[in-house]
Amino acid sequence: MDQLGWDACDIVIVTGDAYIDHPSFGAALIGRMLEAQGFRVGIIAQPDWQSAEPFRALGCPRLFFGITAGNMDSMINRYTADRRPRSDDAYTPHAAPNKRPDRAVTVYAQRAREAFPRANIVLGSIEASLRRIAHYDYWSEKVRRSVLPDSKADMLVYGNAERAVVDLAHRLAAGEAIENIRDLRGTAFMVKRGWKPGEDWVEVDSLSLDRPGRIDPHPDPYAMEPQQTATAPNKDGSAPVQIVPAAARIAARKAQRAKTVVRLQAYEAVAEDKLLYAHNSRVFHLESNPGNARALVQGHGERDVWLNPPPIPLTTEEMDYVFDAPYARAPHPSYGDAHIPAWEMIRFSVNIMRGCFGGCTFCSITEHEGRIIQSRSHESILKEIEDIRDKIPEFKGHISDLGGPTANMYRMACKSKTIEESCRRLSCVYPGICENLNTDHSSLISLYRKARAIPGVKKITIGSGLRYDLAVRSPEYVKELVTHHVSGLLKIAPEHTEDGPLSKMMKPGIGTYNRFKQLFDKFSKEAGKKQHLVPYFIAAHPGTTDEDMLNLALWLKENNFRPDQVQTFTPTPLAMATAMYHSGKNPLRKVAADSENVDTPKTAKQRKLHKALLRYHDPAGHDAIREYLLEIGRNDLIGNSPHHLVPRAPAARLQRQNKGRHSNDFVHAIKAGPRKSAAPSRNARRKP
Numbered sequence: 001m002d003q004l005g006w007d008a009c010d011i012v013i014v015t016g017d018a019y020i021d022h023p024s025f026g027a028a029l030i031g032r033m034l035e036a037q038g039f040r041v042g043i044i045a046q047p048d049w050q051s052a053e054p055f056r057a058l059g060c061p062r063l064f065f066g067i068t069a070g071n072m073d074s075m076i077n078r079y080t081a082d083r084r085p086r087s088d089d090a091y092t093p094h095a096a097p098n099k100r101p102d103r104a105v106t107v108y109a110q111r112a113r114e115a116f117p118r119a120n121i122v123l124g125s126i127e128a129s130l131r132r133i134a135h136y137d138y139w140s141e142k143v144r145r146s147v148l149p150d151s152k153a154d155m156l157v158y159g160n161a162e163r164a165v166v167d168l169a170h171r172l173a174a175g176e177a178i179e180n181i182r183d184l185r186g187t188a189f190m191v192k193r194g195w196k197p198g199e200d201w202v203e204v205d206s207l208s209l210d211r212p213g214r215i216d217p218h219p220d221p222y223a224m225e226p227q228q229t230a231t232a233p234n235k236d237g238s239a240p241v242q243i244v245p246a247a248a249r250i251a252a253r254k255a256q257r258a259k260t261v262v263r264l265q266a267y268e269a270v271a272e273d274k275l276l277y278a279h280n281s282r283v284f285h286l287e288s289n290p291g292n293a294r295a296l297v298q299g300h301g302e303r304d305v306w307l308n309p310p311p312i313p314l315t316t317e318e319m320d321y322v323f324d325a326p327y328a329r330a331p332h333p334s335y336g337d338a339h340i341p342a343w344e345m346i347r348f349s350v351n352i353m354r355g356c357f358g359g360c361t362f363c364s365i366t367e368h369e370g371r372i373i374q375s376r377s378h379e380s381i382l383k384e385i386e387d388i389r390d391k392i393p394e395f396k397g398h399i400s401d402l403g404g405p406t407a408n409m410y411r412m413a414c415k416s417k418t419i420e421e422s423c424r425r426l427s428c429v430y431p432g433i434c435e436n437l438n439t440d441h442s443s444l445i446s447l448y449r450k451a452r453a454i455p456g457v458k459k460i461t462i463g464s465g466l467r468y469d470l471a472v473r474s475p476e477y478v479k480e481l482v483t484h485h486v487s488g489l490l491k492i493a494p495e496h497t498e499d500g501p502l503s504k505m506m507k508p509g510i511g512t513y514n515r516f517k518q519l520f521d522k523f524s525k526e527a528g529k530k531q532h533l534v535p536y537f538i539a540a541h542p543g544t545t546d547e548d549m550l551n552l553a554l555w556l557k558e559n560n561f562r563p564d565q566v567q568t569f570t571p572t573p574l575a576m577a578t579a580m581y582h583s584g585k586n587p588l589r590k591v592a593a594d595s596e597n598v599d600t601p602k603t604a605k606q607r608k609l610h611k612a613l614l615r616y617h618d619p620a621g622h623d624a625i626r627e628y629l630l631e632i633g634r635n636d637l638i639g640n641s642p643h644h645l646v647p648r649a650p651a652a653r654l655q656r657q658n659k660g661r662h663s664n665d666f667v668h669a670i671k672a673g674p675r676k677s678a679a680p681s682r683n684a685r686r687k688p
Contacts (some may be wrong), residue, residue, distance in 0.1 A: 001042070002307075008059050008060070008062050009040050009042035009058050009059065009062065009297060010034075010039040010061060010062045010063045010169070010173070010326075011032055011041050011042070011061050011062075011064055011067075012041075012043070012044060012061040012064050012065050012603070013030060013041065013042070013043045013044070013045070013066040013067075013167060013256055014043075014044045014055065014065060014066070014067050014068070014112060015068045015069075015070050016046060016049060016068065016069045016070035016074055016077075016091070016100035016104040016108070016520040017043035017045065017046065017070035017092075017342075018045055018046060018091055018331060018332070018335060018342065018343075019043050019073055019331070020330070020331045020332070020342075020343050021328055021331075021332070021342070022328075022329050022330070022346070023325070023327055023351065024071075024346045024349075024351060025071060025342075025569060026068055026125055027043055027045070027068060027646045029162075029322060029325075030041075030066065030124070030162070030165060030326065031043055032327060033118075033162055033165075033166065033321075033322055033325060033327075034078045034165065034166065034327035034328070035104065036321075036325055037166055037169065039063070039169055039173075040062075042058040042061070044057055046092065046100060047097045047108070049101045049107050049111055049629050051111075051113075052114040052115040054111075055112050055116075056115045056360055060115075060116040061116075061119060061120075062117075062171075063172045063173060064119065064120035064121065064122055064154075065116075065119055065120065065168055066111045066165070067108045067121060067122065067123050067124065067125075067128075067151075067153070067627070068125035068127075068128070069089060069100065069125050070100065070104070070107075070125065070127075071105035071125075072091070072122070072126065072127075073107070073127045073130060073364075073573070074100055074102060074103060074104035074137075074256050074573065075103065075126055075128055075137075075139050076090070076570065076572065077089060077100070078097075078098075078100070080569040080574045081180060081567070081568040081569065081607075082438075082568070082604070082607070083138075083139060085097070086495040087683070090340075090341040090342040090345075091340070091341075091342045092340070092341055093335045093338035094329075094342050095339060095340075097279040097472065097485055100251050100505060102114070103127075103130060103150075104127065104149075104414075104504060105123050105125065105128050105131070105147055105149050105151060105249065105271065105677050109121050109123060109153045110151060110365075110424075115151055115521045116346065117425050119156075120155075121151070121152070121153040121154050122153065122154060122155045122156070122178075123147060123148070123151060123155070124158075124161060125152045126155070126368050127431070127568065128147055128156050128157070128158060129158040129159055129367060129368045129574075130364055130367055130368065130572060130573040130574045131144070131146065131299050131573050131574075132146055132148070132156055132158050132188050132305070132307060132574075133145065133280075133284065133296070133305060133307065133397065133574070134146055134266075134267040134270050134271065134298060135573035135574050135578075136299070136571060136573065136578055136579070136582040137275065137573065138570065138572075138578070138581075142271070143271040143277060143582075145300055145604075146267070146300060146305045147190065148188060148190075148297070148305055148570065149190060149300050149303070149305070152193075152595075153183070154179070154189065155168070155178060155187055155188070157184075157187050157540065158187075158188060158189040158191065158307075159186050159310060159368055160311070160314070160354060160369055160370075161186050161187075161311060161368060162314065162322055162367070163186070163311055163312070163318070164185065164311055168181060168184060171584070179283070182197055182306075183197065183308070183549075184308060185290075185308050185310065185311045185312060186233075186308065186309075186311030187308050188305060188306060189306055190300075190304070190305060190306075191303065191304075191306050192303060192304070192436060193303060193304050194304070195219040195304065198259070198558060200259055200599035201260070201261060202260050202261070203260075203262075203263055203635075204260055204261060204262050204294075205262075206262050206263060206265060206280065206283045207279070209262065209283060212293050225305065228256050230328075230665060234440050236454065237288075248642055252353045253474050255431075257292060257294050258294075259299050260294045260295070261294060261295040261296065261306075262283065262287060262294050262295070262297070262470045263297050263298070263315070264280050264296055264297065264298040265280050265298075266298060266300070266382045267298060267300045267301075268299070269297065270303075272536030274583035274584065275580060275585060275591065275592075275593060277582060277583050278579045278582075278587045279577060279587070280298075281574075281578075281579035281583075281587045282574055282579075282588075282590075282591055284296065284589035285366075285426055287309075287364065288310060288367075288608055289371070289420075289421070289423060289424065289500075290309060290312050290313065290370065290421075291308045291421025291422065291423070291425075292422055292424070293310055294309065295308055298585075302417075308674075309679065310370060310681045311370075312373045313370060313373075313401055314369050314374045315374075315380070316375055316376065316377050317377075319354075319374055319375065319376045319377075319380070320376055320379075321379050322378055322382055323351070324380055324384075324429060327387075328391070329347070329388065330389050330392070331343055332392075334557075338372070340470070347388075347392060347394075348388060348392070348395060348398060348400045349399065349400045349401035349402075349463060350381055350384050350385060350388070350399065350402050350403075351376075351378055352375065352381050352402050352406050352447070353373055353374060353375040353376065353404040353405075353411075354369050354370065354374050354404055354405065355369045355371060355372055355373045355374050355405065355407060355409075356371065356405040356406055356409065357371040357372070357373065357409070357427065357428035357429065357437075357513050358406070358428075358429055358430070358506070359425075359427030359428070359430060359574060360427075360505055360506055360507060360540060361496075361504060361505055361576040361577040361588070362460045362569060362572075362575060363507055363575065364573075364575055365405045365498075367574045367575065369405065369449050371428070372413070373410070373411065373412050373413060375411045376606060378446070378447050379441075381402070381447060381451070382451060383456065385399060385454055385457060387458045389454070390557060391587075395456075396458075397456060397457055397458030398458060398460075398461070399451065399457060399460040399461070400449065400463050401461065401463060401464055402448070402451060402460060402462065403462060404464060405464070405465070406464060406467045407464035407465060408441060408444060408464075408466055408467055408470055408471055408477065408481075408627065409467060409468070409470070410443065410444045410447070411440075411444070412438055412439060412440070412470070412475070413437075413438055414428075414434075414436065414437060414438070415438050418606045419436050421487045424672065426506070426588065429467070429469055430506040430507070431506075432509070433469065433470070433473070438598060439470050439473045439474070440474075441470075441471075441473075441474040441476070441477035442476075444477065447478050448480055448481075448484065448485060450595070452484065459487070460485055461485055461487040461550075462486070462490070463484045464491075465491050465492060465493050466490065466491065466492045468492050468494075468512060468513060468516035469508045469516075471516060471519075471535040472512065472515050472516050475519055475576075477515070478520065478619045479519075479523045479526075480531075482519075482524050482525060483526075486524075486529075488531055488532065489531070489532055490520070490531065490532075490533055490534065491533045491535075492513070492516070492535055493534065493535065493537075494535050494536075494537065495505070495536065495537055495538050496510075496539075496544070496548070496552060497510045497555045498544075498548040498552065499550055500544065500545065501541045501542075501548055502549055503542045504542065504544075504577065504580060504586065504588075505538070505541060505543075505544050510555075513535070514560070517533060535563075536563075536566075536567065537552065537556075537566060537567070537614055538566045538570050539566060539610040539613070540566065540569045540600075540601040540606070541569045541577065541579050541599050542580035542581050542600040543580065543598050543599065544598070544600075544610065545599065546606070546609065546610070546628065547608045549613040549614065549630075550613060550629075550634075551612065553613040553614065553616040553625075556616065557616060557645060562615075563614055563619045566615055567615045568607055568610070569581075569612050571622065575589065580598040581600050581601060581602070584597055584598055584599070585597065586598050586600060592611060606622075609621075609625070609628055611622050612624045613625060613628075614623050616645055616646065623649070624650070629645070629646070630657065
């Protein structure tokens with residue numbers, strides 16, 4: 001500040017991550033964008049939250065404090081799926097743990113308020129997005145309030161809120177009070193109970209919308225229907241019929257929705273009633289399309305949390321503006337040569353898009369970035385590759401990724417803007433790919449070819465997960481990918497093999513994976529390359545039975561897969577799968593007392609078993625698997641031959657396990673050989 005001649009910052013961003021000046025890190029991206037708008041921006045990275053003093057380091061900002069937990073929710077960052085503290089933090093120098101507090105957004109906001117009581121406090125980042133209404137908190141095992149009343153913040157911006165942040169900064173700079181700025185999309189704030197932006201607004205109780213839980217169908221943009229009018233009556237005195245074009249009807253309906261707020265069930269109600277929590281989750285997600293979403297309001301005591309509709313997605317030109325800022329593409333010099341894993345993972349990668357229309361219920365991308373794909377131009381992406389080549393001394397010619405939330409949704413969109421803005425589907429690809437979705441991969445193929453031709457670029461691999469149900473629609477893309485952009489291994493995420501859990505995840509069946517694998521193997525062979533797929537799977541997801549996990553383990557063994565790093569389902573705030581986990585109900589359909597129940601592995605023993613089955617080859621889980629197989633009478637899967645799932649226990653361990661038993665059934669079951677009727681096929685007997 002002294003070098004720049006600043007007497008104060010306009011905006012001070014407080015972040016839970018180390019400061020890395022790269023567009024993959026939210027604090028840098030927002031900071032550079034505000035800087036380009038003429039604002040003086042300071043950043044306080046990973047402050048000591050034990051007192052308010054570190055928050056005074058840059059003085060009181062003239063406009064507002066921007067509070068972010070960082071690129072991850074702080075609870076997911078600090079704890080494993082088993083709620084154990086992590087031993088490292090990928091976003092911290094030297095991967096040091098404990099450099100951010102639990103629920104960092106709340107703690108940072110409180111400390112900033114303590115440091116400067118009159119400062120404006122604005123929350124952002126994925127942690128704020130996922131906690132903007134009452135939400136189930138896995139780590140405390142209860143429903144918690146919106147982060148707004150707990151943090152005492154003035155405003156919350158959710159999603160990728162570049163436009164809202166810029167508009168807010170300019171309006172505050174022009175002298176508007178933050179409590180009067182109530183019309184920005186993608187923002188939330190506390191108001192008095194019953195407040196509305198105007199007298200012409202209508203409030204609708206959410207319970208009146210979800211009975212019987214119908215999702216509005218796509219309107220036919222070409223349809224016309226008769227409408228009564230009071231002018232020029234017929235000879236018999238009746239009103240004439242007027243044909244109104246669909247565009248006029250849709251415009252009228254949108255105007256009505258724009259002045260309607262949906263009242264979700266209050267925090268106090270959903271905290272006590274799991275059925276109402278699932279109902280809220282369903283309504284919340286149905287009001288997530290920026291083209292037709294209504295404002296939401298939820299009671300918290302005597303006040304309301306008001307949520308304006310989601311932000312309008314950025315255009316390609318706006319995306320380029322955000323990513324073309326003069327990033328240093330390096331950690332702050334104060335860190336020296338510190339090892340920062342998150343930076344090392346992405347420093348040679350390029351983000352080409354954001355958003356995801358997959359709608360996977362366990363994923364938080366939809367709640368944060370939305371379903372509409374926002375893509376950069378070829379020119380902007382190619383320029384960033386050249387910047388990597390020119391600015392990072394360690395670059396040896398390998399671009400590690402051209403991707404985003406998914407590798408191959410680049411520039412995909414609904415074929416009709418009218419249909420897109422009216423759509424109420426939760427996924428564009430489940431239970432099948434929507435007929436209105438453009439799945440053309442030609443622009444992405446062209447981008448790959450242009451990027452490979454840049455001087456100094458020797459190799460480009462795709463590190464982002466691939467949506468293979470889209471890829472199989474373009475064999476040309478699969479061939480391009482497999483021939484030029486796979487470095488031995490390619491990540492994809494079938495997540496499971498069984499229909500029960502897949503239906504709760506909103507993921508395609510394993511048959512789609514098999515079709516993609518055929519193309520992958522075919523084009524790898526044609527290219528003369530020995531390459532493999534790395535499938536990702538989830539253990540203990542809502543709707544998963546022990547039998548489902550056993551079938552998955554048998555499939556993995558038959559296909560010679562030995563998963564190493566596996567994921568046990570972690571309920572993240574606001575996700576639909578979290579609503580299933582907490583409520584035992586399925587919010588993908590109508591929610592009622594007699595609606596579908598979803599059984600979920602919750603006990604430590606069952607979650608441990610599911611993880612052990614997913615890693616059937618790991619001796620650490622063999623005891624749990626053997627115990628389960630004996631309970632269900634599948635002793636034919638226990639033995640020391642290659643076709644058995646797990647080996648027999650060592651004799652000493654058998655004695656300990658059988659101690660105190662008065663029956664020989666236990667030992668007899670273990671010693672029994674495999675049933676011939678249950679023996680795997682010849683192909684399944686290959687040595688794993």
